[in-house]
Amino acid sequence: MRTVTARAPGKINVYFRVGPPREDGYHSVASLYLAVSLYEDIAATAREDHEIHVSLDPASTAVNDPESFPLGEENLVVRAARLLAEHTGHHAGVDLRITKRVPIAGGMGGGSADAAATLVACNALWGTGLNREELARLGARLGADVPFALHGGAAVGLGVGDDLAPLLLRRRTDWVLVPASYGLSTPRVYGMLDRLRAGEDVPTPTEVDPAMIGALLEGDLQALPMRIANDMTRAALALAPELGVVRDMGEAAGALCALVSGSGPTIALLASDPVHAREIITQLGDEIGVTALPVHGPVPGAGIL
DSSP states (O other), rough: EEEEEEEEEEHHHHHHHEEEEOOOOOOOOOEEEEEEEEEEEEEEEEEESSSSEEOOOOOEEEOOOOGOOOOOOTTTHHHHHHHHHHTTTOOOEEEEEOOOOOOOOOOHHHHHHHHHHHHHHHHHHHHHOHHHHHHHHHHHHTTTTHHHHHHEEEEEEEEETTEEEEEEESSEEEEEEEEEEEEEOHHHHHHHHHHHHTHHHHHOOOOOOHHHHHHHHHHTTTTHHHHEEEEEEHHHHHHHHHHHHHHHHHHHHTOEEEEEEESSSSSSEEESSSSHHHHHHHHHHHHHHOOOOOEEEEOOEEEEE
16 A cells, blocks of 8 residues: 655744733734754555544654553544545545654644644645645644644744744754653643733733844854743743753753743753754763753754655
């Protein structure tokens, strides 16, 4: 049976401002997304029936307990394949095999990357012929981060994060990721943020700090640490105070700055270059036994392998 494999990147939010809760339950944000070199793979194989079946590849490094990993209708992979089939009128089934490397519920958009890779893989397998923009519009119905996982690179995200304006970066940045052994539910972190800010006059963000954009465009590693911001840090630390310790240890190990990625709990440490990133990883491992991963960005969005 024919198989198509697609790959999509995880992301970090180098800048993330969050407005008050809206009437529709969402929050307006101003985000600067950066796709990084930690990937999810989806292998799509045609079936003769109309079933959509999902399995987890044993090579998945982000899954501690494969038995508890959800493979049913609640998985974004199933929802993405079903949405594409319904939108295009396609009726054949598919086997979808997931290789997960992006931390689960880690603030890096791993589920969105799964959905993006599924859309690309099934679109090619089924010959449904949608272009990238059409897939992104479909993906937005699955989650605000899915369109960015399709496009990749770097982008400013407004609205709920799916109103994207791409940025052409002149140089890469190197990061060290420190995943947690647990996840944080994004709705739970937003809920905590709302509770912490109750009674505060919280503005609705309308833009990303231009100085932040300029520092990232130029790869200015002196200005960049001073411009990085994430409103979700406050809530993530309230739910998991130990993240503050990991953040401080990262900076003590020589990182230019440390931030909570998205809603957490993954900590992202900025390094000056790949050699510096390896030095940070070695020091964290030697001194406190922390397992960390080197990544860089920007990288392309979802594509066929």
